[in-house]
Amino acid sequence: xxxxxxxxxxxxxxxxxxxxxxxxxxxxxxxxxxxxxxxxxxxxxxxxxxxxxxxxxxxxxxxxxxxxxxxxxxxxxxxxxxxxxxxxxxxxxxxxxxxxxxxxxxxxxxxxxxxxxxxxxxxxxxxxxxxxxxxxxxxxxxxxxxxxxxxxxxxxxxxxxxxxxxxxxxxxxxxxxxxxxxxxxxxxxxxxxxxxxxxxxxxxxxxxxxxxxxxxxxxxxxxxxxxxxxxxxxxxxxxxxxxxxxxxxxxxxxxxxxxxxxxxxxxxxxxxxxxxxxxxxxxxxxxxxxxxxxxxxxxxxxxxxxxxxxxxxxxxxxxxxxxxxxxxxxxxxxxxxxxxxxxxxxxxxxxxxxxxxxxxxxxxxxxxxxxxxxxxxxxxxxxxxxxxxxxxxxxxxxxxxxxxxxxxxxxxxxxxxxxxxxxxxxxxxxxxxxxxxxxxxxxxxxxxxxxxxxxxxxxxxxxxxxxxxxxxxxxxxxxxxxxxxxxx
Amino acid sequence: xxxxxxxxxxxxxxxxxxxxxxxxxxxxxxxxxxxxxxxxxxxxxxxxxxxxxxxxxxxxxxxxxxxxxxxxxxxxxxxxxxxxxxxxxxxxxxxxxxxxxxxxxxxxxxxxxxxxxxxxxxxxxxxxxxxxxxxxxxxxxxxxxxxxxxxxxxxxxxxxxxxxxxxxxxxxxxxxxxxxxxxxxxxxxxxxxxxxxxxxxxxxxxxxxxxxxxxxxxxxxxxxxxxxxxxxxxxxxxxxxxxxxxxxxxxxxxxxxxxxxxxxxxxxxxxxxxxxxxxxxxxxxxxxxxxxxxxxxxxxxxxxxxxxxxxxxxxxxxxxxxxxxxxxxxxxxxxxxxxxxxxxxxxxxxxxxxxxxxxxxxxxxxxxxxxxxxxxxxxxxxxxxxxxxxxxxxxxxxxxxxxxxxxxxxxxxxxxxxxxxxxxxxxxxxxxxxxxxxxxxxxxxxxxxxxxxxxxxxxxxxxxxxxxxxxxxxxxxxxxxxxxxxxxxxxxxxxxxxxxxxxx
Numbered sequence: 001x002x003x004x005x006x007x008x009x010x011x012x013x014x015x016x017x018x019x020x021x022x023x024x025x026x027x028x029x030x031x032x033x034x035x036x037x038x039x040x041x042x043x044x045x046x047x048x049x050x051x052x053x054x055x056x057x058x059x060x061x062x063x064x065x066x067x068x069x070x071x072x073x074x075x076x077x078x079x080x081x082x083x084x085x086x087x088x089x090x091x092x093x094x095x096x097x098x099x100x101x102x103x104x105x106x107x108x109x110x111x112x113x114x115x116x117x118x119x120x121x122x123x124x125x126x127x128x129x130x131x132x133x134x135x136x137x138x139x140x141x142x143x144x145x146x147x148x149x150x151x152x153x154x155x156x157x158x159x160x161x162x163x164x165x166x167x168x169x170x171x172x173x174x175x176x177x178x179x180x181x182x183x184x185x186x187x188x189x190x191x192x193x194x195x196x197x198x199x200x201x202x203x204x205x206x207x208x209x210x211x212x213x214x215x216x217x218x219x220x221x222x223x224x225x226x227x228x229x230x231x232x233x234x235x236x237x238x239x240x241x242x243x244x245x246x247x248x249x250x251x252x253x254x255x256x257x258x259x260x261x262x263x264x265x266x267x268x269x270x271x272x273x274x275x276x277x278x279x280x281x282x283x284x285x286x287x288x289x290x291x292x293x294x295x296x297x298x299x300x301x302x303x304x305x306x307x308x309x310x311x312x313x314x315x316x317x318x319x320x321x322x323x324x325x326x327x328x329x330x331x332x333x334x335x336x337x338x339x340x341x342x343x344x345x346x347x348x349x350x351x352x353x354x355x356x357x358x359x360x361x362x363x364x365x366x367x368x369x370x371x372x373x374x375x376x377x378x379x380x381x382x383x384x385x386x387x388x389x390x391x392x393x394x395x396x397x398x399x400x401x402x403x404x405x406x407x408x409x410x411x412x413x414x415x416x417x418x419x420x421x422x423x424x425x426x427x428x429x430x431x432x433x434x435x436x437x438x439x440x441x442x443x444x445x446x447x448x449x450x451x452x453x454x455x456x457x458x459x460x461x462x463x464x465x466x467x468x469x470x471x472x473x474x475x476x477x478x479x480x481x482x483x484x485x486x487x488x
Numbered sequence: 489x490x491x492x493x494x495x496x497x498x499x500x501x502x503x504x505x506x507x508x509x510x511x512x513x514x515x516x517x518x519x520x521x522x523x524x525x526x527x528x529x530x531x532x533x534x535x536x537x538x539x540x541x542x543x544x545x546x547x548x549x550x551x552x553x554x555x556x557x558x559x560x561x562x563x564x565x566x567x568x569x570x571x572x573x574x575x576x577x578x579x580x581x582x583x584x585x586x587x588x589x590x591x592x593x594x595x596x597x598x599x600x601x602x603x604x605x606x607x608x609x610x611x612x613x614x615x616x617x618x619x620x621x622x623x624x625x626x627x628x629x630x631x632x633x634x635x636x637x638x639x640x641x642x643x644x645x646x647x648x649x650x651x652x653x654x655x656x657x658x659x660x661x662x663x664x665x666x667x668x669x670x671x672x673x674x675x676x677x678x679x680x681x682x683x684x685x686x687x688x689x690x691x692x693x694x695x696x697x698x699x700x701x702x703x704x705x706x707x708x709x710x711x712x713x714x715x716x717x718x719x720x721x722x723x724x725x726x727x728x729x730x731x732x733x734x735x736x737x738x739x740x741x742x743x744x745x746x747x748x749x750x751x752x753x754x755x756x757x758x759x760x761x762x763x764x765x766x767x768x769x770x771x772x773x774x775x776x777x778x779x780x781x782x783x784x785x786x787x788x789x790x791x792x793x794x795x796x797x798x799x800x801x802x803x804x805x806x807x808x809x810x811x812x813x814x815x816x817x818x819x820x821x822x823x824x825x826x827x828x829x830x831x832x833x834x835x836x837x838x839x840x841x842x843x844x845x846x847x848x849x850x851x852x853x854x855x856x857x858x859x860x861x862x863x864x865x866x867x868x869x870x871x872x873x874x875x876x877x878x879x880x881x882x883x884x885x886x887x888x889x890x891x892x893x894x895x896x897x898x899x900x901x902x903x904x905x906x907x908x909x910x911x912x913x914x915x916x917x918x919x920x921x922x923x924x925x926x927x928x929x930x931x932x933x934x935x936x937x938x939x940x941x942x943x944x945x946x947x948x949x950x951x952x953x954x955x956x957x958x959x960x961x962x963x964x965x966x967x968x969x970x971x972x973x974x975x976x977x978x979x980x981x982x983x984x985x986x987x988x989x990x991x992x
Contacts, residue, residue, distance in 0.1 A: 234944045236945070236946035239903055240903030240904070240949065242903075242936065242949040242950060242951060243903070243946065243947070243948075243949045245936070245949070246936055246938060246947070246949040256946055258944040258945065258946055259944035377868055377871075378871070382872060382875050382876060382879075383876075385868070385872070386872055386876070389868055389872075390869075390943070393943060393944065413736070414734070415733045415734050415735070416730070416731050416732065416733030416734040416737065416781075417734060450736065450739075450740050452740065457879070458728050458730075458753050458754045458879070459728070459730040459751070459753035459754075460753050460754070460767060461753075461768075462734075462737065463734070463736045463737040463739075463740040464736050465735075465736040465739070468736070
């Protein structure tokens with residue numbers, strides 16, 4: 001058996017080598033993508049950070065659209081396409097983008113720009129052990145075809161650091177040609193994946209696999225992008241026989257649901273904390289949360305519930321509850337991820353803020369917390385970290401935002417308040433605050449008297465003179481060089 | 489042998505100071521400064537059943553009236569055997585700790601053999617020395633074995649962290665005399681009086697010529713505290729307050745712009761002010777001293793933080809406050825007590841680590857010591873439980889969070905090892921609020937023990953029969969002689985304000 005497999009590899013190797021010798025399908029399939037990136041400054045929400053440029057290799061699809069990773073175009077100010085081997089350029093716009101799946105579809109603004117490009121079609125799935133090529137563009141437009149081997153295909157982390165999706169681990173020796181490793185993984189002249197990360201020391205990287213790309217392209221085809229569905233549950237493996245007995249699990253298979261978001265796909269289908277989830281959409285789950293994939297073998301439930309179905313697809317769950325097996329149905333959606341008080345992914349959107357007399361209020365996002373660096377969970381305000389990390393168990397209302405005092409701009413108005421930061425605002429003049437708009441409404445309608453801010457934490461209350469806020473705000477903005485006192 | 493890195497100074501007083509010659513000071517020091525040699529054991533909170541590692545160290549101390557020896561708490565922490573020795577007498581006398589105050593890093597040591605005191609005269613305590621006045625530090629620092637003297641000036645008098653306890657700050661005096669390992673516990677002298685006890689400094693790669701001594705008000709407080717035969721703890725007013733520098737805030741509170749008063753923003757339940765002060769109170773004076781809007785009061789003409797008034801008092805002492813409440817002036821009196829709810833943040837020295845072992849699962853109360861060994865590995869929930877314990881008054885519901893600190897590998901618990909570091913919520917349906925709840929709860933329930941954790945972790949389930957069988961094996965394997973240590977003799981704990989009924 002082993003021997004046979006080896007033989008198969010050998011043949012594949014010869015085939016692909018033969019291809020690189022004959023064809024030149026690179027022409028008409030790749031473009032260089034140059035982007036100008038300027039992230040927002042979460043700590044000074046009225047300004048952006050310094051801009052920088054990125055470049056990568058985009059794959060031209062039949063129909064004249066270009067596929068790249070989302071990280072290549074995140075927080076862009078400009079996107080440009082460049083034909084290999086010529087200086088011909090066109091601006092491009094982003095037609096669809098998914099930061100979770102790390103994929104983006106670009107459309108040249110010059111409709112004629114990619115005329116004559118045949119484009120690349122999507123190939124078949126790869127599995128561990130398959131060989132492929134990573135195509136690169138030299139500066140002169142020539143093609144570089146680097147032999148690659150798929151080391152693994154399984155559910156892993158994506159750069160958004162939030163979602164677990166199917167990912168290929170790839171071994172390949174890549175010279176540095178661009179400022180990013182957004183490069184196509186090709187096999188037999190067809191697209192088998194998009195490289196999204198690469199480590200030059202270990203010569204290993206990760207690639208977004210075919211099923212992800214396929215899902216992304218099909219979803220975006222109708223012009224209305226919905227994204228990858230999510231189940232909205234936390235679970236634990238059920239290998240432990242004592243635990244199985246305690247939760248009255250059947251003799252084999254299944255995982256224990258330890259938390260179910262009531263508004264998520266699972267929650268609305270009727271899944272409950274403590275249920276043993278035995279099968280999803282007819283696929284049996286083993287005790288570690290894997291189903292048997294026809295191509296990849298044992299694969300995590302993550303692939304089953306996030307990549308295979310689309311938003312709106314019917315979901316079917318087989319569970320054991322208190323020892324009784326039952327079937328529940330519902331439909332897949334993204335509510336557990338989208339309807340949250342504190343969002344994680346914040347690209348391309350400026351941070352919202354409202355400055356009142358030197359008190360800077362912002363809405364809490366994961367992006368803000370990440371601004372504190374790798375050790376954000378130790379360095380940022382512990383209350384903000386807590387609300388973000390445990391928002392579901394703290395039962396935060398998904399329709400209310402967390403408004404917090406991020407910093408105080410010292411002025412005569414804010415004397416005695418300068419050292420305060422990271423405090424969650426609950427009320428302003430007695431009115432509950434569930435968004436910056438709520439706060440703006442109170443502030444705008446109060447022209448005289450006090451503005452009393454009530455916070456969740458010590459010191460509890462701050463007071464500003466509303467009249468003075470109105471009078472001195474412009475002066476304050478000028479002193480600190482802030483162009484706008486609010487961005488809602 | 490380690491040599492304690494703190495400072496000891498005994499010196500003559502500055503050149504122009506009254507009343508004492510350099511020779512007189514030196515001769516007093518020679519009679520009364522003692523070398524303290526300590527063999528101690530340090531608990532390992534990773535292996536709480538072990539007696540700990542043995543190490544030896546040297547520090548200094550000095551004789552005060554009543555045949556007592558003063559030194560630093562950190563010199564004698566965890567001591568198993570102590571000897572003291574004087575310059576004039578080659579014999580080493582066994583000594584015992586009489587009182588220890590970890591919160592202000594002071595300790596009193598006594599020697600049974602009164603022969604030791606022959607020829608000692610007892611050093612007297614002086615006052616707070618002037619800035620820039622000269623002091624001398626006496627001790628037995630690294631570099632030799634006999635009495636050493638270094639000299640410097642008083643550089644700064646201010647509040648500073650006392651690093652030994654991990655959370656306390658008291659008045660400390662910074663001096664620029666060389667203070668090196670082995671100086672700890674030694675006297676700092678001016679004229680023929682002790683003006684401080686050398687106790688901490690910076691490592692040479694951080695700062696030079698920065699050493700600290702414990703000033704005499706702190707020493708006197710310690711001596712007075714132990715007069716009744718035991719050391720209580722520093723007391724705390726247990727509130728949070730905010731400066732009142734903001735005009736709009738002052739107006740809102742109905743206070744004139746007179747630069748006086750601070751705003752009470754939080755009151756810790758079970759603390760001295762619980763039920764007496766209220767959020768929103770403006771404190772205008774403390775024991776008759778007007779409080780400035782930055783929180784300072786004048787003591788002997790010097791501005792000090794208002795806490796300094798409380799610092800010098802003892803458990804049970806009253807504090808009188810003028811309070812502006814709901815637009816009216818009121819006088820309130822509160823009775824001071826230690827802030828037990830913050831004791832979790834104190835590094836523990838003497839008490840043996842407490843734990844419960846169950847089928848290889850090690851339960852420990854959350855302590856500063858445990859956090860130190862878990863260090864960076866602690867997960868977010870555990871770190872938050874620790875950092876928000878005081879702020880969120882978690883102690884009201886859970887005076888002593890219990891952590892599954894380790895899972896000692898055994899066939900019994902192969903599926904439970906990933907749970908180490910979790911905060912225990914309940915065992916067999918019983919809410920766990922202190923370590924003392926663990927053992928009774930483990931005996932509850934049916935044939936399985938179910939341990940639930942905070943958050944969305946899976947529960948740990950063990951069969952009681954299996955655990956009973958495995959315990960002798962696990963204890964032998966890991967060299968554990970006692971399945972638990974739960975006595976609370978030395979432990980200070982918040983009481984908690986949950987209803988005892990619901991603990992079932």
